[in-house]
Amino acid sequence: xxxxxxxxxxxxxxxxxxxxxxxxxxxxxxxxxxxxxxxxxxxxxxxxxxxxxxxxxxxxxxxxxxxxxxxxxxxxxxxxxxxxxxxxxxxxxxxxxxxxxxxxxxxxxxxxxxxxxxxxxxxxxxxxxxxxxxxxxxxxxxxxxxxxxxxxxxxxxxxxxxxxxxxxxxxxxxxxxxxxxxxxxxxxxxxxxxxxxxxxxxxxxxxxxxxxxxxxxxxxxxxxxxxxxxxxxxxxxxxxxxxxxxxxxxxxxxxxxxxxxxxxxxxxxxxxxxxxxxxxxxxxxxxxxxxxxxxxxxxxxxxxxxxxxxxxxxxxxxxxxxxxxxxxxxxxxxxxxxxxxxxxxxxxxxxxxxxxxxxxxxxxxxxxxxxxxxxxxxxxxxxxxxxxxxxxxxxxxxxxxxxxxxxxxxxxxxxxxxxxxxxxxxxxxxxxxxxxxxxxxxxxxxxxxxxxxxxxxxxxxxxxxxxxxxxxxxxxxxxxxxxxxxxxxxxxxxxxxxxxxxxxxxxxxxxxxxxxxxxxxxxxxxxxxxxxxxxxxxxxxxxxx
Amino acid sequence: xxxxxxxxxxxxxxxxxxxxxxxxxxxxxxxxxxxxxxxxxxxxxxxxxxxxxxxxxxxxxxxxxxxxxxxxxxxxxxxxxxxxxxxxxxxxxxxxxxxxxxxxxxxxxxxxxxxxxxxxxxxxxxxxxxxxxxxxxxxxxxxxxxxxxxxxxxxxxxxxxxxxxxxxxxxxxxxxxxxxxxxxxxxxxxxxxx
Numbered sequence: 177x178x179x180x181x182x183x184x185x186x187x188x189x190x191x192x193x194x195x196x197x198x199x200x201x202x203x204x205x206x207x208x209x210x211x212x213x214x215x216x217x218x219x220x221x222x223x224x225x226x227x228x229x230x231x232x233x234x235x236x237x238x239x240x241x242x243x244x245x246x247x248x249x250x251x252x253x254x255x256x257x258x259x260x261x262x263x264x265x266x267x268x269x270x271x272x273x274x275x276x277x278x279x280x281x282x283x284x285x286x287x288x289x290x291x292x293x294x295x296x297x298x299x300x301x302x303x304x305x306x307x308x309x310x311x312x313x314x315x316x317x318x319x320x321x322x323x324x325x326x327x328x329x330x331x332x333x334x335x336x337x338x339x340x341x342x343x344x345x346x347x348x349x350x351x352x353x354x355x356x357x358x359x360x361x362x363x364x365x366x367x368x369x370x371x372x373x374x375x376x377x378x379x380x381x382x383x384x385x386x387x388x389x390x391x392x393x394x395x396x397x398x399x400x401x402x403x404x405x406x407x408x409x410x411x412x413x414x415x416x417x418x419x420x421x422x423x424x425x426x427x428x429x430x431x432x433x434x435x436x437x438x439x440x441x442x443x444x445x446x447x448x449x450x451x452x453x454x455x456x457x458x459x460x461x462x463x464x465x466x467x468x469x470x471x472x473x474x475x476x477x478x479x480x481x482x483x484x485x486x487x488x489x490x491x492x493x494x495x496x497x498x499x500x501x502x503x504x505x506x507x508x509x510x511x512x513x514x515x516x517x518x519x520x521x522x523x524x525x526x527x528x529x530x531x532x533x534x535x536x537x538x539x540x541x542x543x544x545x546x547x548x549x550x551x552x553x554x555x556x557x558x559x560x561x562x563x564x565x566x567x568x569x570x571x572x573x574x575x576x577x578x579x580x581x582x583x584x585x586x587x588x589x590x591x592x593x594x595x596x597x598x599x600x601x602x603x604x605x606x607x608x609x610x611x612x613x614x615x616x617x618x619x620x621x622x623x624x625x626x627x628x629x630x631x632x633x634x635x636x637x638x639x640x641x642x643x644x645x646x647x648x649x650x651x652x653x654x655x656x657x658x659x660x661x662x663x664x665x666x667x668x669x670x671x672x673x674x675x676x677x678x679x680x681x682x683x684x685x686x687x688x689x690x691x692x693x694x695x696x697x698x699x700x701x702x703x704x705x706x707x708x709x710x711x712x713x714x715x716x717x718x719x720x721x
Numbered sequence: 722x723x724x725x726x727x728x729x730x731x732x733x734x735x736x737x738x739x740x741x742x743x744x745x746x747x748x749x750x751x752x753x754x755x756x757x758x759x760x761x762x763x764x765x766x767x768x769x770x771x772x773x774x775x776x777x778x779x780x781x782x783x784x785x786x787x788x789x790x791x792x793x794x795x796x797x798x799x800x801x802x803x804x805x806x807x808x809x810x811x812x813x814x815x816x817x818x819x820x821x822x823x824x825x826x827x828x829x830x831x832x833x834x835x836x837x838x839x840x841x842x843x844x845x846x847x848x849x850x851x852x853x854x855x856x857x858x859x860x861x862x863x864x865x866x867x868x869x870x871x872x873x874x875x876x877x878x879x880x881x882x883x884x885x886x887x888x889x890x891x892x893x894x895x896x897x898x899x900x901x902x903x904x905x906x907x908x909x910x911x912x913x914x915x
Contacts, residue, residue, distance in 0.1 A: 216883045216896035217791045219873065223885070224789075224892055224904050250815075253823060258758065266765050275769060280820035282766035285758045287800035287817060290793040301879070310876040314885070317871055321887040322906055326864035328835040328890070382863060384786040384836025384907065385809025430910045432835075448826030457821035458777040461814055464824050465782055468811030480811070480826070506810065507783040 218294030219311075222302075226315045227322075247292045249447045254284040257451060277454045325432050331379050335395065335427050338373045342398075343420045345369055346405055350413040363406050370399050370406075385507070389547070391427070398423050450484075463488040465506045470542050473512030486556065501553075509553055511544040519543055522552035760796055767798040773819035775803075775843050782807055785814075786836035789904040792847050803842060808834070808907075836907040837890035839863055845893075849900045854886060854893055862889035 258281055265275045266282070302308045345366040352359055377399070380391040398419040404412040452460040467484035514522070519541035523530045544554040785805035792801050803816040806827060813825040840861050849857070851870070858868045868888030874881050882897040894902035 213794045214896075214901070215879055216894045216901040217793055219876075219880065219883060220885065220892065220894035220902040220904070221791070224906070227906070255758075257822075263762055266762065266769060269765075271770060273772060276772040277820055277822075279766035279769035279771075280817040280822055282758050282762055283795075283800045284802070284815075284817040284822050286763050286795040287791075287793050287802045290795050290800070291791055291802065294793065301877075307877060314871065314873065314876075317869075318885075318887050318892060321869050322890055322892075322908070325835065325908055325910075326866045326889055327837060327839060327862045328908070328910075330862075330864035379863070381783070382837075382839040384834065384838045385783070385807055386786070386834055386836070388836075388838065389809065430833075430835075432910050450824045450826070452821050452823055458774055458781065461778055461812065461821065461824055462781050464812045464826075465807065465810035469809075472811070506781050 214290050214294035215297070217291055218296075218298035221291075221295050222298040223311060223314050223318065226311060227318055243295075246447070247288060249449060251285060251288050253449045253451060254281045254288065257281040258285070274454055277457070328383060329432055331376075331383060332427055332430060332432070334376045335380060335391065336424060338369075338376045338395070339398070339420050339424045339427070342366070342369050342373065342402055343417060343424075346402060346413055346416050346420070349405065349409050350417075353409045353413075359409070366402065366406055370402055373399055393547075394423050394426065459491055460488065462506050463491055466511055466544070469506075470511040470513065470544075473510065508548065509544050509546050511542055511554075514541050514543050516541055519555055519557070522555040525552050526555065528555075763795065764797050767795075767800075771818050771820070774821045775816060775819050778805065778814055778821070779841070779843065782810060782812075782814075784838045784841055786834075786838055787905050787907050788840070788842045790842060790845055790902065792899075792901045799847065801847060805842060808836070834907045834909050835890075837905045839889075840891060840905055842903070845900065845903050847900060850898060851884065851886065851895055854895075854900065858886065858888040858891060858893070864889065868893070 258278070263278065263282075265272075266278050302311060345362065349359060349362045349366060352362055373395070377392055377395050380395065381388040383391065398416070401412065401416040401419050405416045450460070450464065463484055466487045467480055470487070471480040471483050520530045522543040539557050542556055543552050545551065546553050786808050787806045788804060790801065790803045792799055801816075801818050804813055805816075806813045808827055811827045813827055815822050815825065844857055844861070845854075855868055859865055866889040868886040868891075871885040871887060873883040873885050873894075876883075884895040884898075886893040886895070890908060891903070891905045893900065
């Protein structure tokens with residue numbers, strides 16, 4: 177018995193998948209005074225979330241907190257883009273992408289509020305057993321239809337039909353060749369079959385970005401081998417049949433009679449939300465995709481975040497025109513970490529000189545290849561090596577390159593504190609550019625969620641603020657993230673940068689954060705404010721030293 | 722202002738009153754968190770010209786593995802929220818009325834999930850009728866599968882006017898005859914006994 181389950185995808189789909197059952201018990205009675213707008217959105221989201229329920233969901237506790245934290249993260253990110261002055265372009269009636277994006281964040285804030293309220297009402301309604309039963313009946317009806325997978329069945333069936341037909345023709349060709357019979361009609365038929373099979377090859381991509389490319393490549397490889405058979409049947413036919421059989425086995429092994437709804441994400445922690453560049457959002461999306469592909473193919477040593485920064489940098493400065501062009505269609509190429517020899521060969525194929533990096537001890541090399549042709553479309557050196565160890569707790573707050581702030585809650589005991597520390601180190605410099613990276617570390621000793629946010633300022637040109645990260649700490653926790661600056665050669669390097677960090681705690685009676693309600697001194701909306709604070713950390717720019 | 726911040730350097734344990742002063746002085750840091758969206762701002766945002774960046778993402782990344790769309794009513798209008806998930810690229814892209822607002826990292830996943838990447842999220846338009854939706858879902862399905870309709874309004878008075886369609890790895894919701902929700906569903910297949 178060789179039953180190895182193909183494991184599921186969908187690690188971080190929709191967090192509401194976690195919340196239904198337990199939440200129905202935790203939630204207070206429905207707020208009847210709330211207008212029943214968006215009832216459909218609320219119900220349909222809940223039904224699909226139940227459909228996606230899984231072991232993790234069933235074992236999950238405190239789902240209300242997860243649910244709230246999920247929406248709070250999105251809301252905070254959207255609101256974070258609407259800082260003082262940001263709305264002015266909208267209010268002035270300006271046109272352009274910047275205004276359009278500000279308008280989108282405004283819509284997002286209100287849209288998320290409406291959606292969250294609708295889902296909460298739908299969940300609250302499940303305190304009624306009749307509604308709970310009705311919803312489960314709906315889910316069963318949904319599953320009965322979805323589980324049939326007719327589309328996927330159809331595509332996989334087409335693949336097997338192609339394999340079967342082509343295999344039959346190859347065998348016929350092989351038999352005819354062995355008996356010295358005419359081959360013209362048979363080779364023509366086989367060529368036509370191979371040609372028409374490219375339609376199915378394209379079709380398998382409709383099975384998604386995980387299985388689709390694999391089947392596409394496997395089918396493409398088999399058909400290429402069949403093509404070779406047409407020109408040299410005696411040498412190639414056996415190998416073609418072998419490949420087709422292997423391909424057929426692979427497809428047949430997918431047992432669609434035992435499908436199940438996928439599991440939603442296993443990680444409930446802070447979302448990795450990345451606000452896109454307002455002037456080049458699509459480029460950011462492409463950079464993200466490329467960074468993931470490269471990181472997946474790499475052998476480690478460079479994080480996805482570092483990869484993203486590197487690729488985005490490469491794309492933005494149009495360092496490699498072909499890479500930029502290739503980014504127009506990310507799905508058509510794959511990037512991976514390679515050794516020096518492959519990198520050097522790729523640069524040669526691109527008519528570029530291989531670069532060297534004297535500053536990094538163990539550089540990584542990356543090449544992007546066109547999926548169809550296998551030709552390199554871009555190459556670069558992963559130049560930056562960042563510190564991987566957790567920064568040591570600073571001993572001296574006045575140290576030149578290290579500073580720390582401890583923020584103590586007024587009404588809490590001495591052991592209750594939030595520490596925000598920052599450390600910046602010069603980490604890279606060569607003839608072309610320099611970069612310095614640092615870490616900001618939040619340490620939370622409180623048994624509750626604390627949300628922190630840091631912004632980086634260019635203190636010379638007053639270019640800020642730019643939100644560099646917002647995090648939510650769930651109970652006693654430490655969160656660390658990197659900040660960084662990069663300079664091209666000759667670019668003005670500023671003497672100081674300022675990282676401003678704020679942290680908020682704001683809880684309801686049960687200790688859960690109140691979503692969508694951010695309390696600061698400026699907006700004391702209710703009495704639940706326990707404390708807030710503002711920490712300013714000024715960081716001398718080590719890149720100038 | 723920022724030079725003054727450099728001078729301050731480090732502020733520890735700010736009491737509430739003093740913190741308020743600092744918040745005013747350095748208000749930008751907190752403004753992003755507490756900034757309210759007034760009705761007037763929302764009205765302006767809803768009236769602002771829309772930029773549809775979805776076709777560009779479609780062109781670069783292809784059709785998403787999964788997506789969900791919710792069309793929610795807000796004061797004075799409606800907002801279309803979309804999340805497109807690309808597991809092969811480890812990235813989810815969120816849109817508000819067609820504008821990219823952010824990406825969210827997806828963790829790497831094992832191969833084997835069957836996603837209905839035959840659906841184009843831009844083909845789902847607000848205001849589509851159930852009849853139009855039936856035609857769209859049937860033509861998009863590789864097997865030509867027509868969706869089944871589930872009358873949700875029987876569930877209670879508050880569900881009046883709701884209707885659900887379930888098709889080939891997709892669910893669609895209507896409220897009072899208009900499209901309000903779409904979600905496509907990946908499935909996991911088992912590897913059979915050899």
